[in-house]
Amino acid sequence: MTKSGEFSFIAKLARDLAAPGASLSLGDDGAVITQKDMHGKGALVAVADMAQAGVHALSDVSAADLARKALRMNLSDLAAMGAVPAYYLQTISWPHDHDAAAQDDLVRGLAQDQKAFGIALIGGDTIAGPGPLCVSITALGWANEGITRRHGMQVGDDVWLSGTTGDGFLGLQVAEGQLDFLPADAQAVLARHYHFPEPRVRLGPLLAPHVNAMIDISDGVLADAGHLCADADSGLVLCPDAMPLSDAARLWVQGQEDEYAARLSLMGGGDDYELLFTAPVEKRKTIKQLACDAQTPVTRIGTACEGVGLFIRDAAGQVVGVNAAGFTHF
Amino acid sequence: MTKSGEFSFIAKLARDLAAPGASLSLGDDGAVITQKDMHGKGALVAVADMAQAGVHALSDVSAADLARKALRMNLSDLAAMGAVPAYYLQTISWPHDHDAAAQDDLVRGLAQDQKAFGIALIGGDTIAGPGPLCVSITALGWANEGITRRHGMQVGDDVWLSGTTGDGFLGLQVAEGQLDFLPADAQAVLARHYHFPEPRVRLGPLLAPHVNAMIDISDGVLADAGHLCADADSGLVLCPDAMPLSDAARLWVQGQEDEYAARLSLMGGGDDYELLFTAPVEKRKTIKQLACDAQTPVTRIGTACEGVGLFIRDAAGQVVGVNAAGFTHF
Numbered sequence: 001m002t003k004s005g006e007f008s009f010i011a012k013l014a015r016d017l018a019a020p021g022a023s024l025s026l027g028d029d030g031a032v033i034t035q036k037d038m039h040g041k042g043a044l045v046a047v048a049d050m051a052q053a054g055v056h057a058l059s060d061v062s063a064a065d066l067a068r069k070a071l072r073m074n075l076s077d078l079a080a081m082g083a084v085p086a087y088y089l090q091t092i093s094w095p096h097d098h099d100a101a102a103q104d105d106l107v108r109g110l111a112q113d114q115k116a117f118g119i120a121l122i123g124g125d126t127i128a129g130p131g132p133l134c135v136s137i138t139a140l141g142w143a144n145e146g147i148t149r150r151h152g153m154q155v156g157d158d159v160w161l162s163g164t165t166g167d168g169f170l171g172l173q174v175a176e177g178q179l180d181f182l183p184a185d186a187q188a189v190l191a192r193h194y195h196f197p198e199p200r201v202r203l204g205p206l207l208a209p210h211v212n213a214m215i216d217i218s219d220g221v222l223a224d225a226g227h228l229c230a231d232a233d234s235g236l237v238l239c240p241d242a243m244p245l246s247d248a249a250r251l252w253v254q255g256q257e258d259e260y261a262a263r264l265s266l267m268g269g270g271d272d273y274e275l276l277f278t279a280p281v282e283k284r285k286t287i288k289q290l291a292c293d294a295q296t297p298v299t300r301i302g303t304a305c306e307g308v309g310l311f312i313r314d315a316a317g318q319v320v321g322v323n324a325a326g327f328t329h330f
Numbered sequence: 331m332t333k334s335g336e337f338s339f340i341a342k343l344a345r346d347l348a349a350p351g352a353s354l355s356l357g358d359d360g361a362v363i364t365q366k367d368m369h370g371k372g373a374l375v376a377v378a379d380m381a382q383a384g385v386h387a388l389s390d391v392s393a394a395d396l397a398r399k400a401l402r403m404n405l406s407d408l409a410a411m412g413a414v415p416a417y418y419l420q421t422i423s424w425p426h427d428h429d430a431a432a433q434d435d436l437v438r439g440l441a442q443d444q445k446a447f448g449i450a451l452i453g454g455d456t457i458a459g460p461g462p463l464c465v466s467i468t469a470l471g472w473a474n475e476g477i478t479r480r481h482g483m484q485v486g487d488d489v490w491l492s493g494t495t496g497d498g499f500l501g502l503q504v505a506e507g508q509l510d511f512l513p514a515d516a517q518a519v520l521a522r523h524y525h526f527p528e529p530r531v532r533l534g535p536l537l538a539p540h541v542n543a544m545i546d547i548s549d550g551v552l553a554d555a556g557h558l559c560a561d562a563d564s565g566l567v568l569c570p571d572a573m574p575l576s577d578a579a580r581l582w583v584q585g586q587e588d589e590y591a592a593r594l595s596l597m598g599g600g601d602d603y604e605l606l607f608t609a610p611v612e613k614r615k616t617i618k619q620l621a622c623d624a625q626t627p628v629t630r631i632g633t634a635c636e637g638v639g640l641f642i643r644d645a646a647g648q649v650v651g652v653n654a655a656g657f658t659h660f
Contacts, residue, residue, distance in 0.1 A: 044374065046452060048468060050421035052459040059460075091380035091466040122376060129382040130389075131461025136421040138378060138468035 043143050047077035050136040057195070058175055059132065063102045064109030065195055067092065067135045071113050073218065074139035075199035076273040080216035082148040082208025083141030085119040085201055093127050093134040117201050145205055148214040148277070151231030157212055157278035159236060159302035160287065162200050164246040165221055167193035169269020179252065186248035193246075197273035202294035204275060210286055214277035221267040222322060224276055225302075226310045235307035236278075237319055240264055244299040260315040278304055373473050375413035379403040380466040387525070388505055389462065393432045394439030395525055397422070397465045401443050403548065404469035405529035406603040410546035412478040412538025413471030415449040415531055423457050423464040447531050475535060478544040478607070481561030487542055487608035489566055489632035490617065492530050494576040495551055497523035499599020509582065516578035523576075527603035532624035534605060540616055544607035551597040552652060554606055555632075556640045565637035566608075567649055570594055574629040590645040608634055 051070035053061050071088065078085055094102075114120055119139065171194025173179050174187045182190075200216075207214065213232065217224045221238070229236050240263040245253060249266060256262035279287055291298040305311070310322040381400035383391050401418065408415050424432075444450055449469065501524025503509050504517045512520075537544065543562065547554045551568070559566050570593040575583060579596060586592035609617055621628040635641070640652040
């Protein structure tokens with residue numbers, strides 16, 4: 001884009017999105033987080049995710065929607081670390097043919113999400129290039145109540161999941177026009193979940209002092225549960241029948257010939273951005289109370305077990321191993 | 331890219347580039363900078379820049395070279411803020427047809443720059459998409475000796491520039507095969523400056539307590555001097571004849587019909603990544619000493635003056651105004 005176009009876009013970002021105090025100004029070369037912001041117990045957590053049109057969204061996605069999705073992907077990572085959102089930096093590559101209306105739209109969309117999630121822009125970069133729209137975000141948050149990690153799962157832990165499973169996976173199919181047989185309102189719920197995942201920014205920090213391991217589901221429940229196992233001394237058994245489904249996903253499942261296989265495909269799909277975590281059995285009451293406080297549903301979907309790796313209960317109730325090659329009998 | 335390809339690339343990053351201690355592990359959802367790293371006086375500075383093949387480098391640039399340039403662009407921003415490099419997060423979008431050798435090459439190249447500049451990777455994201463290679467970096471640094479900003483220039487300040495002018499601008503022309511008439515060694519110096527700008531990571535933090543304003547030259551001396559003026563209560567007069575030139579750039583200038591116009595074009599070109607700063611006259615000795623300490627040449631190229639905006643001395647020694655429309659008589 002032209003230099004004047006770039007500067008006018010930066011001016012819009014500075015006017016509507018910049019964090020007062022934390023950034024000097026978006027015109028400066030960098031953002032500054034001063035010592036006075038450093039809480040006594042706190043640690044600063046930094047996460048980064050990139051979203052590209054045609055990869056994390058449809059090729060004709062608006063800049064506003066792609067940027068909001070990128071921000072929410074980052075917020076989900078912060079939540080999984082137990083960190084409260086504070087600041088973000090955004091780099092964006094526009095296609096050469098973008099217009100000023102798309103910039104305004106992006107600023108409006110991000111302003112809405114900043115308000116919803118309590119985060120503010122402190123810096124970034126904006127370029128125009130030959131490629132598709134691409135947004136990269138680095139988000140910073142404060143972990144005051146302890147930091148949660150992927151590893152740390154203990155044998156006997158309950159395995160919990162926030163929200164529902166597979167709505168992002170089905171939402172992509174709705175966006176591609178593949179689920180037209182579903183009622184319009186069900187399609188709308190699923191598409192919204194795909195376009196605008198709801199990062200669990202309240203639940204994550206509340207859970208942090210109580211859980212042994214936590215991760216956000218971006219690659220699908222099965223893949224991310226596999227990540228929990230990779231660094232742990234225990235295995236993990238998931239019950240497909242216990243997976244929480246939205247009404248819309250339930251409608252889809254019951255329309256499939258093999259409901260069990262349908263549930264498994266939801267567990268294999270990405271774009272959920274829910275929290276998967278493990279905690280001792282004696283924490284059940286606490287976790288339910290915190291989930292109520294965060295107004296976020298949580299469901300027990302399995303148990304950390306002796307053994308190594310990921311297992312599921314098959315349609316007959318047998319425990320079978322899951323690996324990269326598919327499902328294998330235990 | 332495939333999930334297994336992505337994970338193997340992340341494993342390489344974790345093995346060769348991750349900061350020990352600061353990041354939990356690159357497999358986690360985020361990087362953590364703990365309170366114990368927070369120096370008494372310090373503030374954390376965050377900067378972000380994106381580099382894309384075909385925009386900040388030739389379209390056929392290697393991933394290693396593009397990533398190193400992106401890192402150096404960020405390091406230059408940190409230097410301009412007076413911050414010492416500490417950590418960075420990298421997001422990268424690979425074209426679909428990239429291979430594992432390109433990944434290894436990138437890791438090797440970044441490892442080399444990490445060592446040279448004292449910075450370590452703490453997180454990021456890696457995707458593959460339909461677009462050209464694109465690298466976005468967020469760098470974090472500590473400003474222990476004060477933070478320098480773009481505004482703050484005072485009437486009477488000396489205006490200084492580190493290094494030389496226009497080598498990046500000429501280096502791009504070399505890379506495009508336009509300056510074949512220059513000797514091979516001059517071409518090599520210029521091309522290297524374009525591909526691998528030398529961020530002034532030692533000089534910036536040393537200067538921070540002594541300068542009134544500082545910025546890095548990424549858009550060209552004229553444009554970035556204009557930025558210093560935009561937020562200041564004073565104007566700025568630059569002397570094109572005083573601009574420091576490399577031997578290679580001098581060869582190019584003396585081959586041009588209008589040497590004055592040639593110097594101006596070097597001042598208009600981008601990709602220099604030098605520090606432009608202003609300081610009181612009584613700081614001259616200190617600044618020269620610090621520049622010696624940092625083994626970085628600095629040159630006085632002008633003065634902050636009464637008035638508003640950017641001025642230069644024209645070929646006849648007259649002071650003329652510079653604005654977006656070109657040069658205007660004062």
